[in-house]
Amino acid sequence: MKAVARSALLLAALLVVSRPAEARLFDPQTFTLSNGMIVVVVPNHRVPIVSHMVWYKVGAADEVAGKSGLAHMLEHLMFKGTKSVPPGDFSKIVSRNGGRDNAFTSSDYTGYFQNVAADRLELVMRMEADRMANLTLDEDNFRTERAVVLEERRSRVGNNPAARLAEQMEAALFLNSPYHRPVIGWQSEIAGLTRDDALAFYRRWYAPNNAILIVAGDVDAERVRPLAEKYYGTLPRADIPPRTRTEEPAPEAARRVTVTDPRVSQPSWSRLYLAPSQRAGESRLAQPLEVLAEIIGGGATSILYRSLVVEQGLAAHADAAYDPVAVGLTSFRIGVVPRPGISPERLEAAVDAQIARIAKGEISAEEVERAKTRLRASVVYARDSLHTGAQVLGEALAVGLSVEDVESWPDRIAAVTPAQVAEAAATVLDARASVTGLLLPEPGAQPRPDVAPATLPADRGIR
Amino acid sequence: MPRLLAVFALVAGLLLSGLSAPAAAVTVEKVVSPGGIEAWLVRDHSNPIIALELSFRGGAALDPADKSGLAVMTAALLDEGAGPYDSQAFQRMLEDRVIGLSFDAGRDGFRGHLKTLTEHRDKAFELFRLALTQPRFDKPAVERIRGQIVAGLMRESESPETLAAKAWFQAVFAGHPYARSPRGEIASVKAIKAADLKAAVRRLLARDRMTIGVVGDIDPPELGRLLDATFGGLPASAAPLTVPDIRPGAAGMVKTIERDIPQTVATFGLAGIKRDDPDWYAATVMNHILGGGGFASRLTEEVREKRGLAYSVWTGLVPLDHAGLILGGVATQTSRFDESVALIREEIRKLRDDGPTEAELADAKTYLNGSFPLQLDSTVAIAQVLVQLQTDRLGPDFLDRRPALIAAVTRDDIRRVAARLLDPAALTLVSVGRAQK
Numbered sequence: 001m002k003a004v005a006r007s008a009l010l011l012a013a014l015l016v017v018s019r020p021a022e023a024r025l026f027d028p029q030t031f032t033l034s035n036g037m038i039v040v041v042v043p044n045h046r047v048p049i050v051s052h053m054v055w056y057k058v059g060a061a062d063e064v065a066g067k068s069g070l071a072h073m074l075e076h077l078m079f080k081g082t083k084s085v086p087p088g089d090f091s092k093i094v095s096r097n098g099g100r101d102n103a104f105t106s107s108d109y110t111g112y113f114q115n116v117a118a119d120r121l122e123l124v125m126r127m128e129a130d131r132m133a134n135l136t137l138d139e140d141n142f143r144t145e146r147a148v149v150l151e152e153r154r155s156r157v158g159n160n161p162a163a164r165l166a167e168q169m170e171a172a173l174f175l176n177s178p179y180h181r182p183v184i185g186w187q188s189e190i191a192g193l194t195r196d197d198a199l200a201f202y203r204r205w206y207a208p209n210n211a212i213l214i215v216a217g218d219v220d221a222e223r224v225r226p227l228a229e230k231y232y233g234t235l236p237r238a239d240i241p242p243r244t245r246t247e248e249p250a251p252e253a254a255r256r257v258t259v260t261d262p263r264v265s266q267p268s269w270s271r272l273y274l275a276p277s278q279r280a281g282e283s284r285l286a287q288p289l290e291v292l293a294e295i296i297g298g299g300a301t302s303i304l305y306r307s308l309v310v311e312q313g314l315a316a317h318a319d320a321a322y323d324p325v326a327v328g329l330t331s332f333r334i335g336v337v338p339r340p341g342i343s344p345e346r347l348e349a350a351v352d353a354q355i356a357r358i359a360k361g362e363i364s365a366e367e368v369e370r371a372k373t374r375l376r377a378s379v380v381y382a383r384d385s386l387h388t389g390a391q392v393l394g395e396a397l398a399v400g401l402s403v404e405d406v407e408s409w410p411d412r413i414a415a416v417t418p419a420q421v422a423e424a425a426a427t428v429l430d431a432r433a434s435v436t437g438l439l440l441p442e443p444g445a446q447p448r449p450d451v452a453p454a455t456l457p458a459d460r461g462i463r
Numbered sequence: 464m465p466r467l468l469a470v471f472a473l474v475a476g477l478l479l480s481g482l483s484a485p486a487a488a489v490t491v492e493k494v495v496s497p498g499g500i501e502a503w504l505v506r507d508h509s510n511p512i513i514a515l516e517l518s519f520r521g522g523a524a525l526d527p528a529d530k531s532g533l534a535v536m537t538a539a540l541l542d543e544g545a546g547p548y549d550s551q552a553f554q555r556m557l558e559d560r561v562i563g564l565s566f567d568a569g570r571d572g573f574r575g576h577l578k579t580l581t582e583h584r585d586k587a588f589e590l591f592r593l594a595l596t597q598p599r600f601d602k603p604a605v606e607r608i609r610g611q612i613v614a615g616l617m618r619e620s621e622s623p624e625t626l627a628a629k630a631w632f633q634a635v636f637a638g639h640p641y642a643r644s645p646r647g648e649i650a651s652v653k654a655i656k657a658a659d660l661k662a663a664v665r666r667l668l669a670r671d672r673m674t675i676g677v678v679g680d681i682d683p684p685e686l687g688r689l690l691d692a693t694f695g696g697l698p699a700s701a702a703p704l705t706v707p708d709i710r711p712g713a714a715g716m717v718k719t720i721e722r723d724i725p726q727t728v729a730t731f732g733l734a735g736i737k738r739d740d741p742d743w744y745a746a747t748v749m750n751h752i753l754g755g756g757g758f759a760s761r762l763t764e765e766v767r768e769k770r771g772l773a774y775s776v777w778t779g780l781v782p783l784d785h786a787g788l789i790l791g792g793v794a795t796q797t798s799r800f801d802e803s804v805a806l807i808r809e810e811i812r813k814l815r816d817d818g819p820t821e822a823e824l825a826d827a828k829t830y831l832n833g834s835f836p837l838q839l840d841s842t843v844a845i846a847q848v849l850v851q852l853q854t855d856r857l858g859p860d861f862l863d864r865r866p867a868l869i870a871a872v873t874r875d876d877i878r879r880v881a882a883r884l885l886d887p888a889a890l891t892l893v894s895v896g897r898a899q900k
Binding site: 048049079088091092095097100116120143145146147148149152159160262264266268299300301309316317338374377378380381384385386387 | 839
């Protein structure tokens with residue numbers, strides 16, 4: 001799922017922790033407040049810190065046409081003050097209490113979090129609950145933040161040809177679903193958003209019965225419950241409209257999207273297939289598709305890497321990705337980078353030959369077993385990290401899955417059969433439901449002189 | 464049996480104003496193997512996982528001038544076949560056991576990373592040993608990895624951030640190995656031969672350069688045995704480190720690289736201080752107030768929050784082994800780029816001339832102390848901290864001492880270090896974007 005963060009620091013972390021393959025058995029404690037807000041506590045007592053997160057079940061796909069970018073814009077504006085916390089002070093208060101905070105928006109959800117010492121939990125809970133109900137928005141602050149978001153779009157998309165291609169591919173894949181809109185919004189529509197748009201969206205979607213509280217770290221439900229009741233439990237419910245993800249028509253045509261740019265010197269090739277998620281379409285194929293992605297492109301011994309990179313020497317990289325956590329349909333992605341000197345056309349033919357084999361069911365039972373073993377073992381690493389459980393449970397609940405759906409994931413992976421993987425491949429790897437994307441140098445452009453990147457010194461963690 | 468030299472509490476909470484520090488969370492033990500190899504260990508049996516982080520002092524800065532990128536390419540090849548196993552056999556053993564094993568290199572260091580489930584512990588350490596001591600550098604693997612690195616260099620060659628940072632380092636460190644990108648140039652990477660890779664292993668990997676951090680489901684006796692078995696075969700010492708210290712140059716240089724892009728991106732910076740400088744903690748607090756503290760920093764307040772000129776503006780201290788830097792970045796609308804730069808210069812001047820307020824100082828301290836344990840959020844992350852402590856020669860009690868070092872910084876300390884470092888006219892700035900009218 002695409003995600004756009006309030007500040008740049010977060011994105012890398014999100015990409016790392018959001019792999020659904022790491023989800024499982026976090027042994028969370030859960031309860032529901034009287035106003036309908038779900039609370040999930042994930043104890044992890046190694047260090048006296050907590051991660052406090054509120055997830056709203058609303059994202060860019062819940063915007064109305066013509067207002068793209070509104071969910072993400074509101075995420076930025078949530079830092080612009082209430083009666084008791086002046087504009088811009090939220091993050092400063094967290095910071096001067098030794099904490100870090102940020103927020104993020106995807107197509108299906110919007111999240112806010114603070115990482116703090118365990119003894120600061122009540123402080124951040126009070127402030128987060130306050131802005132769930134009491135946001136005030138000054139016109140000047142709104143305009144300034146809209147300018148920031150336009151700069152964010154230029155940074156993430158305008159200045160980045162690969163991101164422009166990804167945006168165009170998703171717009172082409174989803175013909176009728178709101179997922180065809182970029183989370184950050186189209187530039188012209190961001191520029192037209194108003195303060196009233198943001199406040200209306202806030203009143204429509206931000207309420208305790210449309211939110212999930214996740215607290216992970218050195219806490220337990222006994223400590224969280226009275227605080228949650230005091231700060232969140234007293235907020236009024238609201239009538240939340242149903243979330244709709246308009247259905248995709250039956251796929252009729254393979255699509256091709258090409259972005260050419262003088263700044264591209266290394267071509268890349270990728271393909272998206274429309275795919276069921278755990279909540280939409282043939283959701284029984286969700287776990288077989290996770291196993292399939294692992295077999296096709298999960299590592300150095302996967303089918304695509306082995307055949308295209310190692311054996312044929314046509315590609316520098318090859319991978320596959322599938323995330324089943326979405327309200328509506330999702331995508332199955334294959335990406336390759338040609339080795340220098342290899343044309344994208346030649347590589348595409350080789351990729352398609354492999355895909356044709358896989359779609360015909362030429363996957364061995366041994367490959368299925370190996371992939372299942374790897375996916376299930378990754379659970380141990382997922383449990384080790386303070387943030388992975390919070391992230392995985394938050395995403396799942398925010399798209400309408402249950403805690404049990406998360407906890408039973410290893411069992412569902414264990415139950416996947418080779419026949420199901422073959423069926424998933426045959427169903428999803430259908431050219432008519434695909435978009436092929438090419439990132440190419442400008443035709444006739446002169447290659448630039450040999451320029452290579454500078455890398456900053458690696459992580460210097462201790463200050 | 465390994466000796467236990469010392470046990471220190473890695474205190475994780477700390478000095479938030481008005482509150483007592485939470486209890487110690489994890490304990491650092493110094494383990495020395497029967498063969499004399501030292502590692503710092505945090506025992507944690509809550510999950511059946513062991514993480515080992517390894518660092519050798521000396522990295523890409525030691526690359527021969529015409530072979531830049533050699534250390535990085537060597538690192539990328541150590542897990543591509545070793546001992547009796549070719550690349551696919553080696554990778555398959557890792558994948559089937561879900562062992563994480565990799566290497567990388569920066570300007571000053573060459574690092575190894577190992578993560579395993581307890582049940583595959585001995586196999587994981589054995590593969591790590593083979594990678595370090597018997598890498599094969601088979602021709603197909605070398606050409607494949609070379610292709611990946613060249614493709615990566617080509618892909619990033621027109622990224623505005625990359626162009627700006629690369630030109631900045633070339634200007635500031637002209638004539639010094641730090642001027643070169645650790646990942647090298649396309650031409651230099653193409654020139655690397657198998658003999659160069661083997662020479663790099665001999666030059667970079669030796670026990671007298673090595674620091675090790677281990678966290679997880681393992682006890683000192685087993686660790687001692689594995690340390691000897693895994694690292695005992697490395698040479699005792701490596702060639703001397705030949706990189707000279709350097710004072711960053713090109714002060715005051717402003718350069719524009721013209722590109723037709725919708726937003727102008729800049730790297731800017733000043734000479735800074737090294738990690739062992741007595742003013743390190745004052746500089747840390749100063750940087751937090753200037754541009755290191757996100758929404759709590761003056762640059763974010765002036766450039767983003769008040770005027771909406773940028774999504775991101777930041778500064779950071781970069782303590783290289785042979786030079787110190789204050790490095791920053793900003794990306795803003797081209798038509799208002801000059802305004803952003805003027806604001807950055809003005810904030811640098813104001814902090815130097817007027818110093819911080821008492822409130823800024825107090826807030827920076829509570830953040831820098833309170834946020835420190837937030838990074839201890841996984842087994843691997845704690846192991847990385849253990850290696851960094853050793854690389855920076857800080858001692859296992861450093862985490863106990865750090866809160867007081869931060870707390871002791873005064874406004875006068877910051878004025879002193881600001882007078883020494885913050886000269887707006889000395890700012891070196893490289894921007895990438897459209898020409899301004």
